[in-house]
Amino acid sequence: MNSFVSIVQLRDDIGELVETTSFPLDFPANAVGFIPDTENIYPDLLATTSDCLRLWRIVDGKAQPDSVMHNVANMQNSQFGSALTSFDWNEVEPRFIGVSSVDTTCTIYDVEVGAAIGTTKPTAPFTVKTQLIAxxxxxxxIEFSKINGGRxxxxxxxxxxxxxxxxxxxxxxxxxxxxxxxxxxxxxxxxxxxxHYFLALFAENSQEVQILDIRMPCNILCRLRxxxxxxxxxxxxxxxxxxxxxxxxxxxxxxxxxxxxxxxxxxxxxxxxxxxxxxxxxxxxxxxxxxxxxxxxxxxxxxx
Missing domain, CATH: 2.130.10.10 (YVTN repeat-like/Quinoprotein amine dehydrogenase)
Structure with missing residues (x-):
């Protein structure tokens, strides 16, 4: 079955969601997200994770492939990196993306977004800012926190x-x-x-959500059941x-x-x-x- 990402927009005049563009993926995406650019200073970028991290640039309503980064931590035994599970943009520093993987690592990428809006110049190649055994x-x-400034x-x-x-x-x-x-x-x-000290999480196949206050580690503040x-x-x-x-x-x-x-x-x-x-x-x-x-x-x- 073909996998693809659709970008939709709410048309206020007709009160319906309308697909503006779509593009195919080799593997189903487990996370999709636009760059959190509240200042409107970066190109319009969309990230997806599956077998690797991909960036897509939205130009004139169409999605164009921009950059690809495989997780290279375990590539010595395979031509492919380990499967990725999720990612998060850093809202304070939108050039940073944190990616989680099945190989026990997390990687923080610097996408080095430097092009002005409206151009079609590709972003610079990914740079691995850091990788750690998590x-x-x-x-x-993985998700960035806004504790102490959020960066x-x-x-x-x-x-x-x-x-x-x-x-x-x-x-x-x-x-x-x-x-x-x-x-x-x-x-x-x-x-x-x-x-910013409150964290929600849940376990696999669980019907319960736990709410934590990380100022009191390992203590559950309340449960939603x-x-x-x-x-x-x-x-x-x-x-x-x-x-x-x-x-x-x-x-x-x-x-x-x-x-x-x-x-x-x-x-x-x-x-x-x-x-x-x-x-x-x-x-x-x-x-x-x-x-x-x-x-x-x-x-x-x-x-x-």
């Missing part, structure tokens, strides 16, 4: 059941901020967009420190109010039932009343 087993997710800190979760914090300035050690008591594989993490199937995605509200949306195999997208945590949070404040298992979720940073979910072959925009 876990004892595959790393499943140098990031966290990872992996199959060894741990969540770890790193500082780009001191990569000779990491801080374990959480370890699953049963060593369950941790699947995804997400930082609170306003209160209303899903009836494995959780697949988490997204903090970009405009509120107290709200988070979770989604999973039970076809539910649930919004929670954590204002009174660490008191138990028994029920979500809003719930939406999709037409299938929800496998992706994103809370838009610009239109903060929009939440995008994906299920089956469908993308829906929910208005909160």
């Amino acid at each position: 876990h004892d087993k595959p790393v499943h997710d 140098d800190h990031f966290a990872t979760v992996g199959a060894d059941g741990s969540a770890r914090m790193f500082d780009l300035r001191h990569l000779n050690h990491s801080t374990i901020v959480y370890e699953d008591p049963q060593k369950e594989k941790l699947q995804r993490l997400s930082w609170n967009k306003q209160e 209303n899903h009836n199937g494995p959780v697949n995605g988490i997204a903090w509200a970009p405009h509120s420190p107290h709200h988070i949306c979770t989604a999973g195999d039970d076809s539910q997208a649930l919004i929670w109010d954590l204002q009174h945590a660490p008191r138990p949070v028994e029920d979500p404040i809003l719930a939406y039932t999709a037409g299938g298992e929800v496998n992706q979720i994103h809370w838009g940073p610009v239109h903060s009343n929009w939440i995008a979910i994906c299920f089956n072959k469908t993308l829906e925009i929910l208005r909160v």
Whole structure:
């Protein structure tokens, strides 16, 4: 089956999502994301990860291949690098991308974006800023934190059941901020967009989301337990420190109010039932009343 990425736009005049362009991939993408360029000073770039990290430049509404970087850590025994699991753009330094891999490493790339908007000059080749052994087993997710300015800190979760914090300035050690008591594989993490010490994560095939305050490592602040199937995605509200949306195999997208945590949070404040298992979720940073979910072959925009 062919894999491809579609770029869609909401047409206000007709009130529908319209595909503006699409492009094929050799392997299904497990993460897709535009460069977080709030100052509008970089070219319009889209990153994807699967077998490798790829950049695509959007020019006149069309996607053009820009740069490719294979994970070279384990290429001595193969012509291909190890499969990648996820990535995250650094919002403070958008030229940095952090990538996680099944080979236990994380790599921070400097994409060296220097071309002006409107040109078709390719970006300079990728530069590996640093690569580190992050876990004892595959790393499943990575996300930069805005703690202390947001440029140098990031966290990872992996199959060894741990969540770890790193500082780009001191990569000779990491801080374990959480370890699953049963060593369950941790699947995804997400930082609170306003209160930067709060971290949400969940384990593989788990129906529960844990909320942590990393100032108290390895202690769970509260648990969100209303899903009836494995959780697949988490997204903090970009405009509120107290709200988070979770989604999973039970076809539910649930919004929670954590204002009174660490008191138990028994029920979500809003719930939406999709037409299938929800496998992706994103809370838009610009239109903060929009939440995008994906299920089956469908993308829906929910208005909160």
